[in-house]
Amino acid sequence: MTEVPAKARVVIIGGGISGCSVAYHLAKLGWTDIVLLERKQLTSGTTWHAAGLIGQLRASQNMTRLAKYSADLYAKLEEETGLATGFRQCGSITVALTEERREEIFRQAALARAFGVDVNELSPSEVSARYPHLNIEDVVAGVHLPLDGQADPGNIALALAKGARMRGAKIIEQVKVTKVTTKEGRVTGVDWEANGEKGHIAADHVVNCGGMWGRDLAAQNDVTLPLHACEHFYIVTENIPDLAQLPVLRVPDECAYYKEDAGKILLGAFEPKAKPWGMEGISEDFCFDQLPEDFDHFEPILEKAVSRMPMLAEAGIHTFFNGPESFTPDDRYYLGEAPNLRGYWIAAGYNSIGIVSSGGAGMALAQWMNDAEPPFDLWEVDIRRAQPFQKNRRYLKERVSETLGLLYADHFPYRQMATARGVRRSPLHEHLKAQGAVFGEVAGWERANWFANDGQEREYRYSWKRQNWFDNQRAEHMAMRQGVGLLDMTSFGKIRVEGRDAAAFLQRLCANNVDVPAGRIVYTQMLNGRGGIECDLTVTRLSETAYFLVVPGATLQRDLVWLRSHVADEWVTITDVTSAEVVLPVMGPQSRELMQKISPNDFSNEAHSFGTAREIEIGMGLARAHRVTYVGELGWELYVSSDQAAHVFETILEAGADVGLKLCGLHAMDSCRIEKAYRHFGHDITDEDHVLEAGLGFAVKTAKGDFIGRDAVLRKRQAGLTRRMVQFRLTDPEPLLFHNEPILRDGKIVSYLTSGNYGHALGGAVGLGYVPCRPDETGAEMLASRYTIDVAGRIYEAEASLAPMYDPKSERVKG
Structure with a gap:
């Protein structure tokens, strides 16, 4: 065993591809005193049995940026380290068997173009030409990404480890970290044991790359790391004579992927209902291990595969593999510093895309640790999105049985999780349910997304077209525009x-x-x-x-x-x-009339102007009324103590019958806010978006004195903007916008929409997105261009505006 040092700048726990990547990238940044400890052998957890698919297109620009970085890195590693990685860019094909899936993959293809990823849409015959073994009788379309590929996961990890060692990192196997030590809210190092020996490494930083062991390790320090292992299956055929090299093939409608490797076919599955594993903990001896076969579980996938690729019927099965991998509640991995413990970093929970993710994730985390801030917006994978309750093991077991299958399920807009629901509820949940609420979930909160009419089914029917609640949203939206609506925003x-x-x-x-x-x-x-x-x-x-x-x-x-x-x-x-408090927004031009019915207080502009809050009486209770809006109408947000919430809600509902009050959901709130061009954090604005380019300069007061970011605001004002947030409305009332649709300026892709919804008052789909511009370019010059939006490969004309298209002077808000 290599001698374990007594001190290090950073200790990385776990020698899979994630830990090796973090060590490699920290070393590249010039960090010294890097120690990686692996309890068994490098790659012995999940990495060694990964399928090694390298797909560059992800759901957002920055996730795609990280995947492309991984592909570029793996292509160069062999030359740098002398270790073969098995990386080859054989391309990938995804096929659609339904019109809905075709819409999805063509939207993804449009997104790929906006992100600069090489992509081709394919007809069924073109799919067959590139993959001649495929039965295409029910194939509707395909998408080809020529620069995708495959690699040998174990060799990539070993190459990253060698690259880290070449720059001075110490990588030590057969040493188990037993505890991360802390003092006054910051890590101080790790305790370890090996072959009966015990010791301590003092360290400023610790990185948990523990994979499926990571959750329990994190829990020792009260760090929330919500992940859970699931069984993951694939088979490898016997050698198939004369089998040429083929692209990676994905048939998501059959939950299957195919990889040709050395004359054999690997068939893997993301079945709709997965098998969680390791509920009682994972054995100390688990190392390069497999789980018991479960052919009954895999058989439905195999049956469809034999029909899809008839040559499999003649091929014998060489290997039936079942190995565990870690999955998270939302199918996105975790990066960043633990919210409650300084110096405790995480790179874990890769949801079966760890090979394509780890290169970029290791680079991003190393930059984050080096600069004390992420290199670009990483909110999608930020550990701070995890809610404390999500470390609950029952919750995780139920949720990951669904999330594994969601990787290949239709990624419909507004798709809601079916498992592990009802954990966080507003005190008004049952009241809303009785009124027809159909709930969605965000951060564990059950929120009324829309209200069903009498006799209408209370569930989603998903589609890329108008879903079954579209008319409900319109009615709720127009109630807030023309009358008065009531929402429950307790999840704020x-x-x-x-x-x-x-x-x-x-x-x-x-x-x-x-x-x-x-x-x-x-x-x-x-x-x-x-x-x-x-x-x-x-x-x-x-x-x-x-x-x-x-x-x-x-x-x-x-x-x-x-x-x-x-x-x-x-x-x-x-x-x-x-x-502690329920939040009840009362919104719409008749909100003042309703407020006067339920409260003796004065709600005139003189008594309660926009942007003020005060205590009021409602029924027999009290509330704090905030005159603000996120829908762009006259209204008040009522903050009510949780014990009085039911009474206040009943009082509003009873009085509202006289003024046509309508209960409204989150879908209607979102469509209203997009009409008013209000920004949404995580979509339209992130830590990567400059506040002036986001069009929020009105909320910045540099004259008040110093504040964080003030110098950057002054510099940007001096230098000028290089992009601006623009609102778009499609002139054709039929197509729908969600987000990520490419924006074309004078026929050329320049950006993509950050959010979208249907503008029921504006009469068409509306979206927001940043458009690049010259620092000296005027708004009039920008708007003089012709703008179009690419929706699944079809180009639609769009009106563009720098001011909100709905009530640009906010006269309704202040009325």
């Missing part, structure tokens, strides 16, 4: 910031001026040093020493980390109070 994250220095602290973090009188509400962003948006929120001053912050439910953990990590020597307390 709510944070109290209190103390002697609360005002000074928030002034330093917020771009807008929050040193305002008590009762004022300020819309603001918190920026990073590049002027990118870290948090998007409203700040309400409650008193001289107390503020109330409202953030999206999905970003609550992220926003708490940002606040707490920036406390210097201020006297300030930061408290999550999300579950």
